[in-house]
Amino acid sequence: MAKESNISMPVIRRLPRYYRFLYDLKENGVTRISSRELSQRMGLTASQIRQDLNCFGGFGQQGYGYMVNQLYEEIGRILGMHCPTKAILLGVGNLGKAVVNHMNFASRGFQLVGLFDGNVALEGQTLGELPIRSNNELEQFCQQEHPEMAVLCIPKEAAPHLVERLVACGIKAFWNFSHYDIAYDHPEVIVENVHMGDSLMTLSYLMTQKDL
C-alpha cells in the first residue's frame, strides 16, 4: 500500500492505542464499530479516527462502520506484528530483568533471541529461558543470529562504546532505556527512547500546577 509512507508521527503513535482498544472490543465480542462510537471510548474525535485510518487505506464501509477484527488485523499488519524482528537485550540489571519478564516481545513484533551483560558473574544464568551471555560474545552471536534491534538497559556511561559495537554488528534500531543520546552520534539508526524519568517529572509538574 503506497499510502503508507510519510505518515506523521502523531498518527503513528496513536496506532498502538487503536490496536489495544480494538483487541479489547474483539475480546468483548464486538464485531463492528463506527468511528463515532470508537471515538467516544477512546476520547478522540470521530473525524480524527477516520483521518488516521485513511492514511493507510479505506478499511471501513460507508453507512456501516468498521469490522473490528479486520481493522485489528490491518493495524497489526501496518505495525509489523506479523513479521517479527530479532532483538537482543543488553544490561540485565533490575530494569533489564523487568523488561525481559514483563514485556511480551513476541506479541509486539519482535523475537528476543539474546541477553548480554558486562558483568561476567551473571554469565551462564538464565532469564526467561534465555542464557545471559558476556558482552565478549556479542560479535560472534550477531554474526550467527543477525539480530536487527537492540534493547539498551545499560548505564549511560557504557552506552557510547556498546552502541558503536552494535552498529558495527549490524544493529539497525535501538529501544533505548539509557539516557545516552544515540541519534546524535548515529543519525542513520532508528531510535525509540523510553525516558520513564521524564514521564514521572511531567506528572510532578502537573500535580504542582494543580496545587496552585
Added chain:
Amino acid sequence: MAKESNISMPVIRRLPRYYRFLYDLKENGVTRISSRELSQRMGLTASQIRQDLNCFGGFGQQGYGYMVNQLYEEIGRILGMHCPTKAILLGVGNLGKAVVNHMNFASRGFQLVGLFDGNVALEGQTLGELPIRSNNELEQFCQQEHPEMAVLCIPKEAAPHLVERLVACGIKAFWNFSHYDIAYDHPEVIVENVHMGDSLMTLSYLMTQKDL
C-alpha cells in the same frame, strides 16, 4: 509566576529533557550557554528553546545567554522537584520491583513511602528499604501518611477496583503502568500513562517502514 498556567503539553514534555541536558552541561563545567548552542546539542531550534523558556519567564540575559546552573534550578522548581510529593506503589511483581529499584523518585519530585501487593505471601518482605504491605492496609496507611500519588504496576483486571479505593483514600494522581484507562472513569484525577508496549510497537512500525 502567573505565567505558568495554560502551558501546552508539548512544552511541558520538553522540560524534563531540558533539565537533563542542563544537568549534563553543569556536570561538564559549562556555566553559560546560548539558545543557539543548546539547540544544536538537543536537536531543536534556538527559536523553540527561547519560546519554551519564555512561557515561564525571562531566564536569560540579552547579548549573553543563559546561566546553566540558574536555568537548571528554575526548571527544577517549575517541575516541582523541590517540593516532593508522597507516593505509594501497588503491585510488586517484576515491573514493580524494577520501578522501585531503578527509578530514583527522590530526584524527580516524589518520596516513595509505601509498597503494596495483593499477594499476602509477599507481606513482610522488604524492597528498597520499604516493607511490602497487604492491600488490606491501604486505607489505614493512607490515613496516616496521606500519599497523593500512586504508581500502578498491577494487572489491568485488578485496576478498576483498586483505583476506586485509592481515589477514596485521597490519591490525586496516578503514574499508570497498567493498561486500565483511569481517566475514562475518573476525569478528576491526574493520570500519566506509561505504555512501554506502545513504544515498542512504534519501533516495530518504523523498522517495517524502512525495510520497504
Added chain:
DNA sequence: TAGATTGTTAATCGATTAACAATC
C-alpha cells in the same frame, strides 16, 4: 429507497519557525 457512516476536502486551530526590536 432512506438512513447511516465512511472517505475526503476545506476550515480552523495550535505549534513551530522566522524575524527583529530591545537591551545587555
Added chain:
DNA sequence: TAGATTGTTAATCGATTAACAATC
C-alpha cells in the same frame, strides 16, 4: 559603542476538526 543574544511579535507550517458528497 559594537556585537551578541535574548524576548516577543509575526509568518509559516502542520495537525485537528468540521463539513459534506459518496456510497453502502
